[in-house]
Amino acid sequence: MKILVTGGTGFLGSHTVVELLNKENEVVIIDNFSNSKKEVLEKIKQITNKNFLFYEGDIRDKVLLKKIFTENKIETVIHFAGYKAVGESVTAPLKYYDNNLISTIYLLEAMKEANCKNIVFSSSATVYGKPKTLPIKEDFPLHTTNPYGTTKKMIEEILKDFSKANPDFSITILRYFNPIGAHPSGLIGENPNGVPNNLMPYIIKVATKELEYLNIFGNDYDTKDKTGVRDFIHVVDLAKGHSKACEKIEKGVHIYNLGSGKGYSVLELVSIFEKVTKIKIPYKIKKRREGDIAACYADPTLAYKKLNWKAEKSIEDMCKDAYLYAKKNK
Numbered sequence: 001m002k003i004l005v006t007g008g009t010g011f012l013g014s015h016t017v018v019e020l021l022n023k024e025n026e027v028v029i030i031d032n033f034s035n036s037k038k039e040v041l042e043k044i045k046q047i048t049n050k051n052f053l054f055y056e057g058d059i060r061d062k063v064l065l066k067k068i069f070t071e072n073k074i075e076t077v078i079h080f081a082g083y084k085a086v087g088e089s090v091t092a093p094l095k096y097y098d099n100n101l102i103s104t105i106y107l108l109e110a111m112k113e114a115n116c117k118n119i120v121f122s123s124s125a126t127v128y129g130k131p132k133t134l135p136i137k138e139d140f141p142l143h144t145t146n147p148y149g150t151t152k153k154m155i156e157e158i159l160k161d162f163s164k165a166n167p168d169f170s171i172t173i174l175r176y177f178n179p180i181g182a183h184p185s186g187l188i189g190e191n192p193n194g195v196p197n198n199l200m201p202y203i204i205k206v207a208t209k210e211l212e213y214l215n216i217f218g219n220d221y222d223t224k225d226k227t228g229v230r231d232f233i234h235v236v237d238l239a240k241g242h243s244k245a246c247e248k249i250e251k252g253v254h255i256y257n258l259g260s261g262k263g264y265s266v267l268e269l270v271s272i273f274e275k276v277t278k279i280k281i282p283y284k285i286k287k288r289r290e291g292d293i294a295a296c297y298a299d300p301t302l303a304y305k306k307l308n309w310k311a312e313k314s315i316e317d318m319c320k321d322a323y324l325y326a327k328k329n330k
Ligand code: NAD
Pocket: 006, 007, 008, 009, 010, 011, 012, 013, 030, 031, 032, 033, 034, 035, 036, 057, 058, 059, 060, 079, 080, 081, 082, 083, 084, 099, 103, 122, 123, 124, 125, 176, 177, 178, 179
């Protein structure tokens, strides 16, 4: 299958491209490197020993999009490209609405024009807001608390409306829980700029002594050890979920949670990381971070039933691989 991957040099995109190439798909990538590095292209080749096409540019560039669809007979698009920093989306909401919404609209227009009818879209568990019960199922009500989350919710709405007008399209919405880890080769992984916002990248910076200690946001939640609980999923498992989603072409809109179904607390993750890497992670308890919820984990059974996909890697694998990547790329 010939698959266009937008944002294919990013954290999730690069791992997905590796899985797609391993499964003998032809891959075309578009990325503007707004949050990734050129060297990822070489790393993907090194891991897979396979080639792919790359276009440097922005998906809000209609001319470039048309060129890509004219030069390649794309069968499926996986749409990762977009901005994802929650905090920044609060201070620069227009930047988020512009990039995330406009890029998706232009992409759908270009697909329609080229008669390419399959799309897999990156949504997020953030669209569930604060769930009333756990685990979270796909039919739970949606409620967002920041502009980033709202872009995801709005794009889901756009895709549903688009599907009504274009019922022959196959639209898969994947709602990711907390992807962490890295490719076991240590060649590709997550490398955020500046001080990380997310837990695992922050732990990594403490492990590599770039930061002194971890701030744990809140130990007064109604959870097993009073710290926040999340559903961590290995990025390679997540990538495999995309490969499965591409294989399942089904008209209409189909929504799946991609999570492990297990909840680990912040303190549990810290302690497992310490055990696996034999590195002490000093931490200080701070007050709750605004907008955080106590606990969030998926019911991933629908993805298993319909896509024959489930997360297989352990939390220990996630810690080991994330640290290996950090060590190799310090
Ligand atoms: P990332 O920032 O590493 O990757 C996104 C890629 O898209 C980057 O390489 C960036 O350069 C590129 N990009 C951004 N805007 C572009 C544009 N207009 N044109 C071309 N390229 C553009 O992010 P990620 O972690 O790989 O996330 C991928 C997708 O999954 C995003 O849509 C994100 O919102 C979503 N998501 C991520 C997480 C997570 O924890 N990583 C969780 C839920 C959902």
